Amino acid sequence: MRVLVTGGAGYIGSHVVKALGERGHEIAVYDNLSSGNRWAVLYGDLIHAELEDSNVLKSVLVNFKPDAVMHFAAHIIVPESVRNPLKYYLNNTVNTINLLRLMRECNVGLFVFSSTAAVYGIVETAPVPEGAPLHPINPYGTSKMMTESVLADLALADQDFRYTSLRYFNVAGADGSGRIGQAYRESTHLITRSLKTAKGEFPKLEIFGTDYPTPDGTCIRDYIHVDDLADAHILALDYLTGGGGSQVMNCGYGHGYSVRQVVEMAKKVTGVDFRAEDAPRREGDPPELVADSRKLKNMLGWKPGFDDLEYIIKTAWQWERKRS
Ligand code: UDP
Numbered sequence: 224m225r226v227l228v229t230g231g232a233g234y235i236g237s238h239v240v241k242a243l244g245e246r247g248h249e250i251a252v253y254d255n256l257s258s259g260n261r262w263a264v265l266y267g268d269l270i271h272a273e274l275e276d277s278n279v280l281k282s283v284l285v286n287f288k289p290d291a292v293m294h295f296a297a298h299i300i301v302p303e304s305v306r307n308p309l310k311y312y313l314n315n316t317v318n319t320i321n322l323l324r325l326m327r328e329c330n331v332g333l334f335v336f337s338s339t340a341a342v343y344g345i346v347e348t349a350p351v352p353e354g355a356p357l358h359p360i361n362p363y364g365t366s367k368m369m370t371e372s373v374l375a376d377l378a379l380a381d382q383d384f385r386y387t388s389l390r391y392f393n394v395a396g397a398d399g400s401g402r403i404g405q406a407y408r409e410s411t412h413l414i415t416r417s418l419k420t421a422k423g424e425f426p427k428l429e430i431f432g433t434d435y436p437t438p439d440g441t442c443i444r445d446y447i448h449v450d451d452l453a454d455a456h457i458l459a460l461d462y463l464t465g466g467g468g469s470q471v472m473n474c475g476y477g478h479g480y481s482v483r484q485v486v487e488m489a490k491k492v493t494g495v496d497f498r499a500e501d502a503p504r505r506e507g508d509p510p511e512l513v514a515d516s517r518k519l520k521n522m523l524g525w526k527p528g529f530d531d532l533e534y535i536i537k538t539a540w541q542w543e544r545k546r547s
Contacts, residue, residue: 224464225249227287227331229274229322230295231267232259234405235337235394235449239293241265241403242453243460251287253280254296263403274318277325284329291333291460292326294319297367300409301341301507304363315366320373327377327384333463334374334386335456340473340512342368342390349443349479350515353390353471360507371471378469385469387459392445392475392514394452396535397542404542413482414446414536417489418543420497428497430482432504435511441482443511445475448529448538458523470522475514476530485532492536 226243230236231252236259243250244266252269261269272279274296297315298304304311319336326334341364342357359365374386395414397404405415420428433440455474462470480488486499519525529535 225289227251227289227292229253232256232263233295236295237263237403238449238453239456242457258407260406281325284325289331293335295337301361301363304361308362311362311366316369319370332383335459336386336388338367338388338390340390340392345509349511350477350513352515353473385463388471390473392447394449395446396448396538399538401541413485414539417486418540421493421495428499429502430499431502433501437510439481439483442508443479443481445479445513446535447475448535451527451529455519455525458525462523472519473514473516475516476527477514477516479513480532488532488536492540
């Protein structure tokens with residue numbers, strides 16, 4: 224297969240490129256390197272260009288002639304999306320629509336889309352199934368939800384277009400051999416922040432909210448290892464190539480860990496008893512966000528290989544320690 228991977232130099236994209244490369248697919252990565260890195264592209268050619276540049280994008284579609292496009296290029300910082308919504312709607316929604324238009328002009332009909340559990344908003348049910356109502360609470364989640372609507376309409380109207388939209392839960396960990404990992408310096412994610420605190424980059428970790436209706440009062444999330452997520456993308460591609468119809472699927476393990484459990488595990492893995500302080504709730508955090516991932520397992524045959532918080536944090540720590 225020839226696969227065009229937008230955002231393939233980023234955290235999740237680079238792990239998918241690795242998985243595609245290991246399976247012998249031909250890859251072209253399209254990335255503006257705004258948050259990705261050239262060294263993260265382990266397979267295929269890198270085209271350093273803007274997604275909004277229709278001329279370059281079209282020439283890549285014409286010349287590389289991909290069988291499928293996997294689309295990771297997006298902005299993903301929730302607070303930034305609140306401050307600067309147009310940036311999110313323009314890149315995550317408008318640029319994706321433009322990519323779809325060019326794909327169809329060039330007769331490319333298979334699409335794997337990076338979506339997010341943020342489309343659900345504050346959920347009442349755990350685990351949350353794909354059919355749950357979508358009530359995103361920030362422009363990031365809305366920008367992804369809008370794109371999902373476009374995809375659904377396009378697939379209805381156009382027999383030759385099929386897609387899978389993969390809704391990611393809390394992606395974490397790094398390549399087991401330590402070559403690639405989360406390289407975004409300003410990451411505010413819990414595991415990255417905990418490890419950077421263990422490294423001494425921050426004086427303390429704040430635990431945002433300790434009075435949630437959960438067993439230990441802190442929020443519960445479904446942490447999925449990035450290599451298992453990459454594997455889900457390979458299966459989604461195989462499914463589409465094999466003639467499968469358009470689908471939306473949750474990507475998570477179906478169970479979660481509390482913030483305190485993650486912090487304890489980060490202390491165990493690093494061997495550093497770093498400072499972790501109780502702090503007020505962070506706005507917009509649902510108490511529990513766990514994937515009902517039966518669809519991914521039953522329909523695609525996905526079998527997680529790394530459903531183990533210790534392994535997730537170990538690989539993230541191995542990666543984090545390699546970084547200056
Ligand atoms: N969290 C925390 N301290 C931090 C970062 C995150 O207590 O420094 C909590 C956050 O409030 C949420 C959970 O950890 O309950 C996971 O947050 P993260 O930002 O990693 O992912 P999200 O679920 O928001 O996508």
